Amino acid sequence: MSTCVELNQLRFSWPGAQSPLLSIPNLSLQRGERVLLRGASGSGKSTLLSLIAGIHTTGKGQVQVLGHDLACLTQRQRDRLRANDIGYIFQQFNLLPYLSAHANVVLASQFSPARRQRLGQQSVDLAAQALLERLGLSARQQQQPAHQLSVGQQQRVAAARALLGSPALIIADEPTSALDQEHRDGFIQLLFEVCEQQNTTLLFVTHDATLAPLFPRTLELSAINHAPSSSEGQHV
Numbered sequence: 001m002s003t004c005v006e007l008n009q010l011r012f013s014w015p016g017a018q019s020p021l022l023s024i025p026n027l028s029l030q031r032g033e034r035v036l037l038r039g040a041s042g043s044g045k046s047t048l049l050s051l052i053a054g055i056h057t058t059g060k061g062q063v064q065v066l067g068h069d070l071a072c073l074t075q076r077q078r079d080r081l082r083a084n085d086i087g088y089i090f091q092q093f094n095l096l097p098y099l100s101a102h103a104n105v106v107l108a109s110q111f112s113p114a115r116r117q118r119l120g121q122q123s124v125d126l127a128a129q130a131l132l133e134r135l136g137l138s139a140r141q142q143q144q145p146a147h148q149l150s151v152g153q154q155q156r157v158a159a160a161r162a163l164l165g166s167p168a169l170i171i172a173d174e175p176t177s178a179l180d181q182e183h184r185d186g187f188i189q190l191l192f193e194v195c196e197q198q199n200t201t202l203l204f205v206t207h208d209a210t211l212a213p214l215f216p217r218t219l220e221l222s223a224i225n226h227a228p229s230s231s232e233g234q235h236v
């Protein structure tokens with residue numbers, strides 16, 4: 001197994017904060033691992049995900065993703081790494097509201113030659129259609145503007161966008177919060193299937209304690225974060 005994400009002596013504070021939000025001596029995620037990250041509201045889960053995705057950078061310590069030390073990359077190189085190799089399912093989906101569900105999914109690959117290449121012979125259009133179908137969106141729903149879809153449907157579109165073109169790492173920030181149990185289980189099953197096929201690492205944040213048994217590894221942020229304020233949050 002090779003390493004997908006490696007953190008060493010990571011320390012992060014938001015500007016103006018009195019004390020660091022995150023202080024993580026070491027954390028490794030292997031290629032193909034499925035990891036659930038749990039923690040209190042406001043404990044820094046989304047912040048940690050954004051550091052791993054290179055959306056924010058830390059002055060202290062090391063964040064390595066697929067062998068790249070993010071601090072040694074330019075903003076542009078980090079953007080390219082994210083576009084090619086990281087599928088990010090945001091809490092608020094970040095869909096373009098007036099584009100169709102299908103167009104939102106296809107858009108991800110337009111900024112990433114690597115994703116298009118990994119699709120091989122399969123056309124981007126058909127791959128997007130197949131993923132959306134597997135996530136339970138009908139042909140008609142796929143053509144509807146994103147803002148006309150239900151919150152749960154939008155969440156599934158955001159997942160299809162992240163998965164298209166098989167990135168090495170999927171970061172999912174509360175991706176099932178708007179799904180009912182049937183869609184939630186189908187969604188996680190699909191996520192696992194796709195990750196297994198592609199040896200993709202999955203880092204999945206949730207408040208839903210019932211999901212923990214599905215994952216081979218669960219991380220409690222309070223257990224890996226040594227920042228002084230990390231035990232203050234209230235567990236949910």
Ligand SMILES: Nc1ncnc2c1ncn2[C@@H]1O[C@H](COP(=O)(O)OP(=O)(O)OP(=O)(O)O)[C@@H](O)[C@H]1O
Nearest residue numbers: 014015021039040041042043044045046047048091
């Ligand atoms: N852009 C920002 N600028 C300044 N402070 C921020 C910023 N984003 C988050 N924070 C602060 O960092 C702390 C952790 O926030 P974060 O969103 O990482 O927590 P979380 O564990 O993901 O919470 P939740 O489970 O409620 O989504 C909070 O106190 C928050 O106010």
